[in-house]
Amino acid sequence: MRCIDIENTSILSRFRSKYIGDRHFYKSVLTMVVPMILQMLVTNFVSMLDNIMLGRVGTEQMSGASIVNQYVFIFIISTFGAVSGPSVFGAQFFGKGDYRGQMYTFRFRLFSCLIIAVIAALLFEFFDDGLISLFLSKDDPPEIRAATLGYGKAYMSVIILSLVPNAVRQAYASIVSECGETRIPMAASMTAVAVNLVLDYVLIFGKLGMPVLGVKGAAIATVIAKVVEAAVIVVWVHTHTARCRFIIGAFSGFGIPLALALNITKKGVPLLFNEFLWAAGMSVIAQCYSVRGLDVVAARNIATTISNLFSTFYVQLGVCVSIIVGAKLGANKLRDARDTDNKLLFFSVIASVFVGVCLLPIAKFFPMLYKTSGDVRSIAEYMIVITALSFPLISYTNACYFTLRSGGKTGITFLFDFGFTWLIVIPIAFVLAYLTMLPIRPMFAIITFAEVIKVGIGYFMVRSDVWVNNIVDDK
Secondary structure: OHHHHHHHHHHHHHHHHHHOOOHHHHHHHHHHHHHHHHHHHHHHHHHHHHHHHHHHHOHHHHHHHHHHHHHHHHHHHHHHHHHHHHHHHHHHHHHHOOHHHHHHHHHHHHHHHHHHHHHHHHHHHHOHHHHHHOOOOOOOOHHHHHHHHHHHHHHHHHHHHHHHHHHHHHHHHHHHHHOOOOHHHHHHHHHHHHHHHHHHHHHHHOOOOOOOOOHHHHHHHHHHHHHHHHHHHHHHHHOOOOOOHHHOOOOOOOOOOHHHHHHHHHHHHHHHHHHHHHHHHHHHHHHHHHOOOHHHHHHHHHHHHHHHHHHHHHHHHHHHHHHHHHHHHHOOOHHHHHHHHHHHHHHHHHHHHHHHHHHHHHHHOHHHHOOOOHHHHHHHHHHHHHHHHHHHHHHHHHHHHHHHHHOOOHHHHHHHHHHHHHHHHHHHHHHHHHOOOOOHHHHHHHHHHOHHHHHHHHHHHHHOOOOOOOOOOOO
């Protein structure tokens, strides 16, 4: 009996040593990640209120904006992908103390984000009808389809103006966060949130003497808020050059050393395509769900709105993994990077379990905030519950993705994220949507819990230590 107790104590001790950090570890992690979480939390909270306000106006307006936001989501994730490659180098340059190298990565990400914004704007302008119609089921009444299409086009015609400020904000916020200044993007987001919230109320419902603009008012509010958010970050960076040394000389020219540009491109292109194709894949899956009718589109919009708010925690913990672990790799602290990553992975999963448990009781009440049918509310409640139960799985694979990315293994992350989505999840969704009559509830559960497969893949990839690399070493 004594031997068993000693053995159990030894196992527990090894487990705690490998996966649980000390007070200093969690203090440093929380100091970085809490402002990032608050920034995204506040942004998602306002998006949720925006969505609820439109939901109070009517299902067609809410669905039209929801469809357009599927494409805005692809744009936002694509700009995130565009800064991901430079960020791999930027985090390691910062850990090394090479601010000029970091400045070059800033130029690269700013150019990339602006190019993507222009391309997206052209697509939104000339292909609005076709893009929105992909989500309209032929089984729905013609008048509902026509109304949803009209509201979607009205929303898209305005939201297009938010693409450039969104691109600028992404480029600046990503490099500011690398410098440990995570409170600044948070402050910018909170300022934008306040602007957005007030303007949503005034413009959607026609308060303070303004006309009732509905879905178009929501889009105008979003555009103004994005301009404000970008302006706050840009002004702060250019007035705090001692803390943002990367900005010194950033606009004195537009050149990037060829070798570095090629390296960033080599590492960054897989990440950019991965993020774009992953986001596009999410929209393809959403389109598969829409085959079951506009009730499902509306229900998924409701469920996604609240689950996005709660997913903020594990999403930003993943970003934190790439920054902290990337800086240690750049400083050539390889063993420390591996140990830190183990603890961050475990912390991310435990945090997501807690967040998922908190979301479960909300599933019953949140859909009631929307002026929609009982069927839509019932489907939305079910989707929220399934999503909450899947949080630990998704948080683990999210942290694995950022772990692989921190060491510059962008080709592997491409296969890990894009490959799983397009080779496994989308075929499952397509078969269930188009080749069976399976109801939306089991269909949604099967597609969501396919994440279990990705968990296994991520575990073996991270365990292999293939990501433990210093990619900015002078040698």
